[in-house]
Amino acid sequence: MSVIEVSDLRKSYGGRAVVDGVSFTVEEGEIFGILGPNGAGKTTTVECVEGLRVPDAGRIRVTGLDPVTEHRATREVLGAQLQQSEVQAKLTVREALELYAAFYPNPSDWRPLAERLGLTPKLGTRFGKLSGGQKQRLFIALALIGNPRVVVLDELTTGLDPRARRDTWELIEDIRERGVTVLLVTHFMEEAQRLCDRIAVIDQGRLAALDTPAGLIRRSAGATVISFTPSEPLDDRDLNALPALVSVEQHGDGRITLAGTDETVNAVITLLARTHVTAHQLRVTDATLDDAFLDLTKEAAA
Structure with a gap:
């Protein structure tokens, strides 16, 4: 069953096509990766999937929902960790987790999630005092706290040290084992090769290839x-x-x-x-x- 359907997606800025006819589907329980050079259109593609940007043309469905016209319903099934995110600087980690949990009808217990991401010692620390890696881990927790069917992770391990990065990989594998579908945008090839069931390579706004990691390597x-x-x-x-x-x-x-x-x-x-x-x-x-x-x-x- 496809939980994400993207068909002939197009988005331009100032007359320049940033996403030019991209199509793919993501199956339930899959870790689906999106790779591409800087400026290839990866983030614009996933922001359209999230309903944060309105496509110029094409069709997108997330668990059958239109993320633009049914944005509220989409937010209940889709969690997102954005490439660039912020919360109020004076909020503590605990307050941010409790606040986001209050947004959802059936949220996860944030305590074990915070423990798994190494945030428990920082629960009383204000967001503005966190390091870059600690902020990134908090954003991952906030993306998962609503018990989503689908989670979008955009450059999720940027700023993490090697140990924290591998711990996060294990967390994502655990999430998939619980049946959550993951749409992963990354520029770490080792990350994509380890985690992803299939990968879409986007180059200059177009789909250059779509295959398993092993299939892409065989095509090298x-x-x-x-x-x-x-x-x-x-x-x-x-x-x-x-x-x-x-x-x-x-x-x-x-x-x-x-x-x-x-x-x-x-x-x-x-x-x-x-x-x-x-x-x-x-x-x-x-x-x-x-x-x-x-x-x-x-x-x-x-």
Whole structure:
């Protein structure tokens, strides 16, 4: 069942298309990621989903609700942690949690939520005195306090140290286990690769790719990298004739780096055996989500 439906979404500012025909669906219980370069239209897309911006064209539904015309009902099923958020500087953490809990008919108990996010020691601290990471953790708690069916998290771990970031990842995984659907905007590739069931890559306001993390990596131009130093020089013609080869680089110290697929790896091994050449310091590594992301967005960067 799709809990978020986005069809041909368009939004322009000053005649410039920021979101240009983006379409995707998010299934119930899924962690769905949105990746893209800065200025690609990611935040505008999710703000339209949240009902914070009115699309110029297209159709959006959140659990069947129109977030613009049915904004009040949408707020009861959707929680959001925005990229830039503020609360009144003199409010304490406890007061902010109690205030937000009062907005919902069936809120979560904020105490275990505060404990899980490391906010319990700061319950009496005013918002204006919190560090950047502590503010971010508070915003995550406020997004979850209404027991939403869907939660939107925009750059949720920005400003968190590595330990707090991994603790937050575990919290998001726990949330999904309870059946909450998560729409996650991030620029941390490790975060997206660990958490997301599927990822939409948005580039220049358009959907560049939509797949699982593993699927995106398989689509990378050089999904496998082979690196070694041959005991004797190899003929350039033999290297360039390798199947599924994407690139070949010969370094000044004699080391060779090839990008290709598993087929390329097998062909390299066959070539070495046939030419009686030994491969010293042989390494075979898989591409990462970073590699796939750079491949998908390199045309815009160029």
